[in-house]
Amino acid sequence: MSAMHSSVATTGSGSASRTESPREERPLTVRDAARFLGVSAQTVYLWVERKQIPHLRVMGRNIRFLKSDLEPFRATFKQEVGYGTTDKA
Numbered sequence: 429m430s431a432m433h434s435s436v437a438t439t440g441s442g443s444a445s446r447t448e449s450p451r452e453e454r455p456l457t458v459r460d461a462a463r464f465l466g467v468s469a470q471t472v473y474l475w476v477e478r479k480q481i482p483h484l485r486v487m488g489r490n491i492r493f494l495k496s497d498l499e500p501f502r503a504t505f506k507q508e509v510g511y512g513t514t515d516k517a
Contacts, residue, residue, distance in 0.1 A: 455486070457492065464498055483497075
């Protein structure tokens, strides 16, 4: 984890001007997060209310998500839900 923190401390070097690192990714809206997860926006709001999904509060009320936080969440979600039955003969 210390490797991630070291990239934040480098300011003014010029070499990392506007490359998109995990810390600089653009936050997703509720609608975008719902689309990414394959659920409704209402489900995302419910998960936020129950503190079941990693999220950020911007300016008090606005909810945002980092895609890097949602990817592991989506992986566990897919494992729990599954995709129906598999026919093994």
